[in-house]
Amino acid sequence: MIGKLKGLLDEIGEDHCVIDVGGVGYVAFCSARTLGALPGAGEAVSLFIETYVREDMIRLYGFRTHLEREWFRLLQSVQSVGAKVALAVLSTLTTSELANAIALRDITMVSRAPGVGKKVAERIVTELKTKAPAFAGEATGTIGLKQELGEGVAPAPVADAVSALTNLGYSRDIAANAVAAALKEAGEGADSAKLIRLGLKELAR
Numbered sequence: 001m002i003g004k005l006k007g008l009l010d011e012i013g014e015d016h017c018v019i020d021v022g023g024v025g026y027v028a029f030c031s032a033r034t035l036g037a038l039p040g041a042g043e044a045v046s047l048f049i050e051t052y053v054r055e056d057m058i059r060l061y062g063f064r065t066h067l068e069r070e071w072f073r074l075l076q077s078v079q080s081v082g083a084k085v086a087l088a089v090l091s092t093l094t095t096s097e098l099a100n101a102i103a104l105r106d107i108t109m110v111s112r113a114p115g116v117g118k119k120v121a122e123r124i125v126t127e128l129k130t131k132a133p134a135f136a137g138e139a140t141g142t143i144g145l146k147q148e149l150g151e152g153v154a155p156a157p158v159a160d161a162v163s164a165l166t167n168l169g170y171s172r173d174i175a176a177n178a179v180a181a182a183l184k185e186a187g188e189g190a191d192s193a194k195l196i197r198l199g200l201k202e203l204a205r
Helices: 032-036 066-075 083-092 095-104 118-131 133-151 156-167 172-186 192-203
Strands: 004-012 016-021 024-030 044-054 057-063
Touching (some): 004 024, 016 044, 044 066, 066 095, 095 118, 156 172, 172 192
Parallel strands (some): 024 057
Antiparallel strands (some): 004 016, 016 024
16 A cells, blocks of 8 residues: 655646656645645655555545545545545645634535535534544634634734734634644744744645
């Protein structure tokens, strides 16, 4: 089984990329977010791989991070969710946004993904809340931060950092996710400049 590919990017298609590894071109199907983050043709690339083997084919799915691959696997444990729907969800939501949606039971956010109706979205947020508490738990800090921001009681450096990222064009949710991650790394006493810098680093991943 192939778990990771490291080589040169040969081409990018609508839903896949081709990675040249020692002269052999491997086709890896990816989310739109992963494809959008790939370098130019001919440049070095590394993807985590999920290998599907069937009687009539072998198909590879590629992911930028180990966490994205874990969510891909996890989503398919939900009834009516196959590889295509799982990729659609990961194309629409980042892993942190998906964790937030599950923790908050935000069915509307999950149903934004193409091919995901309200019933499937409801199954995702319901089943994964119990099946993957560790994944959903990664959003806890972000949920608390969003509540503080909404109530106007967030520490000034935190509010300033979220505001700065929002002014750069990021949505409030994405900015809050990034600042929550920055807080974990920098600690509660960090100033806004450090939170902004670490937040931008998080967004660039």
